[in-house]
Amino acid sequence: MKLINADCIEAMKAMPDNSVDSIVTDPPYELGFMGKSWDASGIAFNIEVWQEALRVIKPGGHLIAFSGSRTYHRMAVAIEDAGFQIRDQIMWVYGSGFPKSHNISKGIDKSDAVEMRRQRDLKFTEWMRSTGITGKQINDLTQSNMGNHYLTDKEQPAVATAEMFDKLRPFLPEVPEWVEQMVRERTVESENFKKREVIGTKPSSLGGTVAAGERNQEIIDHHKNKIVDITAPATAAAKQWDGWGTALKPAHEPMVLARKPLEGTVANNVLTYGVGGLNIDGTRVGTDERVNERAGSLGNNFTMSGGLAQTDKEPTTATGRFPANFIHDGLETEWAKFFYCAKASKRDRNEGLDGFEAKRDHDGRKDGGVGGDNPRNRTNNAKLNHHPTVKPTSLMQYLVKLVTPPNGIVLDPFMGSGSTGKACAYEGFEFIGIEQSLEYVAIAQARIDFALADKSNELPL
Secondary structure, three states, X not given: XXXXXXXXXXXXXXXXXXXXXXXXXXXXXXXXHHHOXXXXXXXXXXXXXXXXXXXXXXXXXXXXXXXXXXXXXXHHHHHHHOOOEEEEEEEEEOOOOOOOOOOHHHHHHHHOOHHHHHHHHHHHHHHHHHOOOOHHHXXXXXXXXXXXXXXXXXXXXXXXXXXXXXXXXXXXXXXXXXHHHHHHHOOOOOOOOOOOOEEXXXXXXXXXXXXXXXXXXXXXXXXXXXXXXXXXXXXXXXXXXXXXXXXXXXXXXXXXXXXXXXXXXXXXXXXXXXXXXXXXXXXXXXXXOEEOOOOOOOOOOEOOOOOEOOOOOOOEEOOXXXXXXEEEOOOOOOOXXXXXXXXXXXXXXXXXXXXXXXXXXXXXXXXXXXXXXXXXXXXXXXXXXXXXXXXXXXXXXXXXXXXXXXXXXXXXXXXXXXXXXXXXXXXXXXXXXXXXXHHHHHHHHHHHHHHHHOHHHOOOO
């Protein structure tokens, strides 16, 4: 196992031609996810990345790269333009995505108040800066990510709620009455602001989530007792746009399945380089389906699948369904069988990280609205593995096994917290991981070391 702390392009340039058997990677989706700068650099669309990947992978070697539903096309084009052949698209489908839609009706009702509210909030943040308290102190004392918002003079200033301000009060100098008044009025908007009438309540939308997996259950447990208000539009324009939003609930992540061009035929290529095919039998989806059984009720010698039953042989259990380009998260379904994989569990994320410092996985800048204590931030608890986009090890095991020959070498140019490397440790593959963040390299090393040392905790496929 070789982990490299470097820029992926420069690191690959130092690697020999035709030196890895497969590439399985989770590049940035280029969405600016959780305010992370590395998710908005354009690196996944940079053709030079994939040209270097093409050079180091053996002829016939396969590449699997994740992306987002909105940005997949640009990455796929870059991979194709680099010289790879696009062979398929694999879909990882799940039911636990978090809706990120903007309520247009509420936005209209708030629009008249935004500038007045901003001026009020800026006055509060100016005073907070004068006290000398730091953003880190605010975050630690309130167990939130509101430090930037209570101190900012630029984007998304906010007045603290009474509950939050009480946690800060012992560490502040004497508080002027006008600040106290702002805090008291924080959640009760003044008469200058339009207020939507509360017409009912409902459980938080996440309370009804039924997706499988430990991590999903944590989210369900956190939200199932949350009650939120149902409000009526306050203006004519808002009434016209009531029920309209701006986005669908995310429920899948696409992957490019690509191949470096073969040299000669498939047979010639696999004999020369040891790669070029997909491990179909090694990744079949288990099933209890019986083969060679007579149709029975049909009263003839044909099986239900239409083949002639071999009467001199006993029925046997099938070796599994042919692997599909569709991976499901495990929700009940009767119409097909696929490889099932829920999102990464807390155990999977944190194995091997005892002694690491727990941190939050984002800085709270994307808090969803001006001046708001975003309730979503309350689920952003400190984590040992604080990388925000950890893929489940069992999913990565399935993917590396699909495209890598026995004892092969897997390259991940965007290693992150090391899920691909952890999967390789369990599957017996050699691994080369490249990651520009030294902090994530340390997390990846610990997770991989755990997998290498404790096979009793191997995640089953």
